[in-house]
Amino acid sequence: MTTPRTDPVTLEVVELIGTVVARYYAEYEQAAAKHSLTGAQARVLGLLTLEPMPMRHVAQKLRCEPSNITGIVDRLETRGLVERRPDPNDRRVKLAAPTKDGIDTARRLRESLDFAREPLAELSDAERTMLRDLLKRMLGEEAPAVP
Amino acid sequence: MTTPRTDPVTLEVVELIGTVVARYYAEYEQAAAKHSLTGAQARVLGLLTLEPMPMRHVAQKLRCEPSNITGIVDRLETRGLVERRPDPNDRRVKLAAPTKDGIDTARRLRESLDFAREPLAELSDAERTMLRDLLKRMLGEEAPAVP
DNA sequence: TATTGTTATACTCTATAACTATA
């Protein structure tokens, strides 16, 4: 267990990350709203677009109670963006899957998320690569140290 | 207006930022819950700790409707963490300000936000400085280019 | 007239607990 650092640069980075989080989160909600989706609905739809899955798995991915997913999928289903399919292997399970319209909406939403992409254009190729490796190491993924 | 990039590294960084946002946001909610605060309540309290301000300013900072702040400050006030003060210059205005207890709670909450700090300990001083400068430039603040 | 804060309303998200249908 590493001791959290309190040197000025670390605190500055923490502050900057807070700013990134606030800005990115707000932009995401706004982008979702432009497609008449709430943030939660957009997250569920985006998740299902990667792969249809049982309702319970959606809840696990989003770290919320399964009962919440019922309502969110209800609303997405009402709008024809998602459908419930039976699981041939277990009749208790319902697989939530995006419809064609849902896949299309998710794609347009993804493409409209310019916040993270646009400011990155300010950086050079080398800088983006460096940022990638630093973030990877911060997140505990494998990445070469940047000496 | 720069054209958003779609090269592999950029997309990878976007993905990583998404991960950082999701993780940081979840940790923040969790840290707030440990102090029996919702995320919104914690954000308002943290904001007021920097400086007491009119209700309307709080709404502007949090990018929500002013009517919402009424309820959030109500709940914080009920718990004795925040108080409403008259503005001597404009009797329409109410200044929301943290109580001593509120300031103390905000400080403890801030100190418990280890997520951003702890993983940074994995990086060297030079790397943290580099990360700081890259984030600064990404956010449009002044920072030296990293060649 | 315009602005500040509040109230009233409706919708969504959230957790908890109880229910059903399967396993």
Place this chain on the structure above:
DNA sequence: TATAGTTATAGAGTATAACAATA
């Protein structure tokens, strides 16, 4: 018995519209 999904409930956040007090 245990699990997947649902329903019912209550609390909180959100936007909208209408309102009182003040500017």
